[in-house]
Amino acid sequence: MQGTVRKNEIAALVKNEIKRLNEKSRFQDTKKYMQHGRVSVYEHCVRVAYTSCYLAAVLKIPVDRTALVRGALLHDYFLYDWHEKGEGHSLHGFFHPRKAWENARQDMPLSDIEKNIILRHMFPLTVVPPQFREAWLVCAADKICAMKETVSKR
Numbered sequence: 001m002q003g004t005v006r007k008n009e010i011a012a013l014v015k016n017e018i019k020r021l022n023e024k025s026r027f028q029d030t031k032k033y034m035q036h037g038r039v040s041v042y043e044h045c046v047r048v049a050y051t052s053c054y055l056a057a058v059l060k061i062p063v064d065r066t067a068l069v070r071g072a073l074l075h076d077y078f079l080y081d082w083h084e085k086g087e088g089h090s091l092h093g094f095f096h097p098r099k100a101w102e103n104a105r106q107d108m109p110l111s112d113i114e115k116n117i118i119l120r121h122m123f124p125l126t127v128v129p130p131q132f133r134e135a136w137l138v139c140a141a142d143k144i145c146a147m148k149e150t151v152s153k154r
């Protein structure tokens with residue numbers, strides 16, 4: 001995705017991938033869980049998908065757009081309420097990428113890029129860095145979105 005940022009094109013791409021995920025996964029279940037403040041995991045993941053696409057376009061980084069969007073949408077596909085105490089979620093930050101990947105691969109085959117996006121999005125908290133441009137973009141977009149969501153709830 002190079003050149004000017006085409007909002008409509010990004011919106012259509014994200015919408016289409018959500019539709020495809022809805023056909024073969026539990027993606028809608030992410031609406032049941034909250035991420036930051038009043039933002040659900042679903043909303044957060046959609047925001048990260050948009051932001052990843054914008055970053056790729058603005059920075060003129062060539063990407064596999066489908067993998068970028070799918071990986072972004074699934075990066076927090078852990079499917080539990082991480083705010084619940086006593087549920088073994090105290091190390092959520094470290095372990096949820098693996099849980100998200102395990103859930104996603106139960107539902108559908110994943111490309112290497114999609115797998116890497118999901119598993120490495122918490123870098124540098126989880127020490128192994130992303131391996132693909134798409135995974136770096138989602139890693140950055142996730143932090144931008146998380147910061148905005150956390151600040152806007154205050």
Ligand SMILES: [Fe+2]
Pocket residue numbers: 075076096097121122
């Ligand atoms: Fe995450």
Ligand SMILES: [Fe+2]
Pocket residue numbers: 044048075076142
């Ligand atoms: Fe996230």
